[in-house]
Amino acid sequence: MSSFEETEWSAVDCAADYLKKADAIIPQRPKLMGLLRSFYLHFFGDNLNSGQPRKIVELGSGDGAFTEELLKTGQNIEATLIDGSAEMLTRARLRLASFQGLRFIRSPFQKLTSNDAIPEGADLIFSVLAIHHISKEEKQELCELIYASLAPGGFFINIDDCIPSSSLIEDWHVERWRKEVIEKGAELGIEIDPQTYIDKHNAPEHRKNLETVAALCGTLDAVGFVGAECFYRDGIFTLYGGQKPAAS
Numbered sequence: 183m184s185s186f187e188e189t190e191w192s193a194v195d196c197a198a199d200y201l202k203k204a205d206a207i208i209p210q211r212p213k214l215m216g217l218l219r220s221f222y223l224h225f226f227g228d229n230l231n232s233g234q235p236r237k238i239v240e241l242g243s244g245d246g247a248f249t250e251e252l253l254k255t256g257q258n259i260e261a262t263l264i265d266g267s268a269e270m271l272t273r274a275r276l277r278l279a280s281f282q283g284l285r286f287i288r289s290p291f292q293k294l295t296s297n298d299a300i301p302e303g304a305d306l307i308f309s310v311l312a313i314h315h316i317s318k319e320e321k322q323e324l325c326e327l328i329y330a331s332l333a334p335g336g337f338f339i340n341i342d343d344c345i346p347s348s349s350l351i352e353d354w355h356v357e358r359w360r361k362e363v364i365e366k367g368a369e370l371g372i373e374i375d376p377q378t379y380i381d382k383h384n385a386p387e388h389r390k391n392l393e394t395v396a397a398l399c400g401t402l403d404a405v406g407f408v409g410a411e412c413f414y415r416d417g418i419f420t421l422y423g424g425q426k427p428a429a430s
């Protein structure tokens with residue numbers, strides 16, 4: 183089992199640097215936020231200020247920007263934000279200070295099976311660019327836990343890094359990403375060297391955990407999810423997920 187403390191994410195500087203540059207590193211962030219919001223409203227957007235709150239869980243929440251996107255819809259939501267980084271959770275608490283019904287839990291994904299941090303009966307468990315940091319075996323274990331924690335009919339959505347099956351195609355995706363990072367950085371006034379992030383993407387320690395979308399969806403199928411597939415893809419970034427059967 184890998185340890186969160188051994189990763190760069192346990193350092194305060196890493197969290198701060200990512201948050202400063204996230205909108206340029208992932209040029210599609212606004213699009214991905216819009217897709218998550220649209221998914222939520224399509225499947226759960228029926229309890230504005232009424233009924234039981236919907237339980238949502240964000241894994242690897244960072245400073246909570248994606249959870250905020252759902253809270254801003256005004257829907258009745260009870261959110262749990264989980265991250266291994268104390269710095270990220272401090273920033274999430276600040277960012278989301280005006281919202282009610284939130285839980286912030288510091289835990290590495292690798293410890294979630296033993297600490298009951300994920301609430302039972304969640305309607306939606308989602309994650310953004312975090313799960314690819316753990317090994318394939320740890321991903322399988324996490325997906326089993328996510329499945330067990332969801333309410334019947336609940337969904338898991340993961341927005342994450344993926345690789346195509348051909349390295350030729352990956353070269354094209356990465357070159358396109360390089361150009362988009364430069365353009366977005368210039369547009370937003372963020373000083374950024376795309377090569378730093380391309381090197382991180384290619385580093386053996388990072389790469390060994392990356393999978394094709396087909397493999398990622400295959401893990402969901404194996405765990406019992408239905409309708410597992412890629413809902414959106416742009417180069418190395420994908421949004422995929424599946425549903426726990428309503429009658430399980």
Ligand SMILES: C[S@@+](CC[C@H](N)C(=O)[O-])C[C@H]1O[C@@H](n2cnc3c(N)ncnc32)[C@H](O)[C@@H]1O
Nearest residue numbers: 191242243244265266267270290291310312315
């Ligand atoms: C690239 S950041 C994404 C943050 C946020 N989801 C966003 O998109 O702004 C990855 C996040 O995953 C967290 N993370 C990485 N590996 C983790 C692990 N093994 N257990 C828990 N959190 C982890 C990091 O602390 C960081 O907050």
